[in-house]
Amino acid sequence: MPKTPTPLTTTLAQAIHEFVRDGDSVALEGFTHLIPFAAGHEIIRQQKKNLTLIRMTPDLIYDQLIGAGCARKLIFSWGGNPGVGSLHRFRDAIENGWPGPLQIEEHSHAAMASAYTAGASGLPFSILRGYTGTDLPRYNEHIRFVQCPFTGERLAAVPAVRPDVAIIHAQKADHRGNVLMWGIVGVQKEAALCAKRVVVTVEEIVEDLQADPNACVLPFWTLDAVVKVAGGASPSYAMGYYDRDNAFYKRWDEISRTREGFLSWLNENVFRQQSVSLTLAGIDAEKL
Amino acid sequence: MNNGHYTADEIMTVVASRFLQESQVCFVGIGLPSVAANLARLTHAPNLVLIYESGPIDTKPDVLPLSIGDGELAKTATTVVSTGEIFSYWLQGGWVDVGFLGAAQVDKFANINTTVIGAYDRPKVRLPGAGGAPEIAASAREVLIVLRQSRRTFVEKVEFITSAGFLDGGDERSRLGIPGAGPTAVITDLGVLRPDPKTKELVLAQIHPGVTLEQVKAAAGWDLRASADLAVTEEPAPENLRVLRELKRRTEIAHAAAQSK
Numbered sequence: 001m002p003k004t005p006t007p008l009t010t011t012l013a014q015a016i017h018e019f020v021r022d023g024d025s026v027a028l029e030g031f032t033h034l035i036p037f038a039a040g041h042e043i044i045r046q047q048k049k050n051l052t053l054i055r056m057t058p059d060l061i062y063d064q065l066i067g068a069g070c071a072r073k074l075i076f077s078w079g080g081n082p083g084v085g086s087l088h089r090f091r092d093a094i095e096n097g098w099p100g101p102l103q104i105e106e107h108s109h110a111a112m113a114s115a116y117t118a119g120a121s122g123l124p125f126s127i128l129r130g131y132t133g134t135d136l137p138r139y140n141e142h143i144r145f146v147q148c149p150f151t152g153e154r155l156a157a158v159p160a161v162r163p164d165v166a167i168i169h170a171q172k173a174d175h176r177g178n179v180l181m182w183g184i185v186g187v188q189k190e191a192a193l194c195a196k197r198v199v200v201t202v203e204e205i206v207e208d209l210q211a212d213p214n215a216c217v218l219p220f221w222t223l224d225a226v227v228k229v230a231g232g233a234s235p236s237y238a239m240g241y242y243d244r245d246n247a248f249y250k251r252w253d254e255i256s257r258t259r260e261g262f263l264s265w266l267n268e269n270v271f272r273q274q275s276v277s278l279t280l281a282g283i284d285a286e287k288l
Numbered sequence: 289m290n291n292g293h294y295t296a297d298e299i300m301t302v303v304a305s306r307f308l309q310e311s312q313v314c315f316v317g318i319g320l321p322s323v324a325a326n327l328a329r330l331t332h333a334p335n336l337v338l339i340y341e342s343g344p345i346d347t348k349p350d351v352l353p354l355s356i357g358d359g360e361l362a363k364t365a366t367t368v369v370s371t372g373e374i375f376s377y378w379l380q381g382g383w384v385d386v387g388f389l390g391a392a393q394v395d396k397f398a399n400i401n402t403t404v405i406g407a408y409d410r411p412k413v414r415l416p417g418a419g420g421a422p423e424i425a426a427s428a429r430e431v432l433i434v435l436r437q438s439r440r441t442f443v444e445k446v447e448f449i450t451s452a453g454f455l456d457g458g459d460e461r462s463r464l465g466i467p468g469a470g471p472t473a474v475i476t477d478l479g480v481l482r483p484d485p486k487t488k489e490l491v492l493a494q495i496h497p498g499v500t501l502e503q504v505k506a507a508a509g510w511d512l513r514a515s516a517d518l519a520v521t522e523e524p525a526p527e528n529l530r531v532l533r534e535l536k537r538r539t540e541i542a543h544a545a546a547q548s549k
Contacts, residue, residue, distance in 0.1 A: 032357025080416030082355030091414045110375035110423040117372045130423045133452030183362045246354045246543045
């Protein structure tokens with residue numbers, strides 16, 4: 001059924017307040033590119049709890065959400081700081097249970113990408129030629145094997161991703177809320193189409209998307225909220241707008257290495273913004 | 289250790305690059321494989337097709353990507369496809385000649401661990417995990433592995449198989465129906481190992497100049513055998529070293545630049 005979004009009039013704080021609920025399964029996608037950091041920070045500010053976080057590459061964004069105590073479970077396929085090393089908050093949660101225990105469901109990229117495609121296709125599971133000989137199926141009961149009914153070949157099966165909420169960042173929206181993205185588009189289209197609710201942040205709102213016929217466009221009636229947040233993907237990047245802040249990704253290694261260092265960064269760079277964003281959204285912080 | 293004109297990392301990278309041939313399609317992992325694959329493209333194999341799991345196909349980056357999805361890869365690619373498509377159509381569909389992977393640990397039968405050290409539920413060290421490697425290792429026609437060699441990285445049997453090499457050796461890999469031929473070489477800072485054609489156990493086939501056999505054996509967690517016709521690696525050509533150093537210099541400058549919002 002087509003959605004009737006309230007694009008462009010809402011604020012990020014309002015959108016997160018309305019569409020992300022405690023206990024939800026949430027997919028903030030973006031493969032290195034267009035990672036919705038601003039939306040992730042808003043989730044932290046609103047102190048959402050018990051989330052099941054779904055993302056192929058947890059990246060800094062989920063390191064921050066995990067360290068901030070928003071997550072109960074993580075579904076992922078590669079949990080490092082790309083090109084730098086470990087995600088220290090992710091490791092602290094798995095190795096030491098800080099700030100709370102974190103369940104994990106671990107896949108390969110190929111499996112997760114196909115699980116998003118299955119979700120967007122309305123199918124219960126996806127199949128791939130993978131996982132054979134690896135130890136991942138031993139520790140993840142969601143990796144199973146099926147037999148091809150035509151050839152008899154044994155293939156891996158994983159359940160479709162069907163999150164409560166998908167949140168993505170894109171380059172442009174038009175005034176109706178149609179969204180355009182380009183460059184490395186990852187699994188964002190699939191994430192938007194497989195989720196029950198969808199929040200999109202964009203760099204800018206334009207009169208006309210001027211999209212090529214085969215461009216990656218999400219029609220407004222598939223989305224619940226479209227919010228302009230310029231710079232909303234930083235320190236990841238938005239092709240055509242700003243580059244990846246590689247220096248910050250390297251600094252994060254130091255910032256996040258200790259709990260104290262992380263919490264002080266979080267207070268300074270995320271919570272400090274609270275009054276501003278909530279006031280803009282007309283939300284009473286006491287009621288959250 | 290050698291003629292003094294290059295480091296152990298440099299000879300590893302140059303030797304790894306030599307394994308890639310003109311016009312092959314190579315699915316590239318981030319880190320050491322990405323350096324070697326781009327060196328090959330900038331030297332002897334200008335038409336080498338590089339594919340990264342973030343979706344860029346036939347990318348020609350001027351500087352090395354820090355992450356696997358850097359804008360540089362998208363900007364210099366012939367086309368960029370979605371993550372679902374890169375794995376299903378291009379890799380699983382059978383277009384990839386060489387899968388080029390790094391590893392935290394590799395074992396005697398070239399199985400790769402990038403998941404955990406210690407028990408899975410109570411890890412001593414939690415590593416990043418699988419990423420694209422399990423299916424690259426399975427579906428690429430052949431696999432090259434590059435990593436620095438030590439007793440910590442070269443173990444008799446990995447505690448966790450993230451990506452399958454030859455499993456317990458012999459014909460186990462093909463018996464399970466894994467489509468690709470598996471690892472054909474493991475390139476390290478000390479030499480090159482190749483699987484024995486029958487047992488599939490990794491055997492030292494090549495040793496870098498100035499490195500002793502004792503050194504290589506001491507840096508392996510099993511009784512590493514050397515091939516009967518063990519060869520000494522050819523020294524890196526000055527031109528290759530120049531191109532490699534230029535590439536790294538450009539990359540360092542690009543990565544150090546703090547970006548504005």
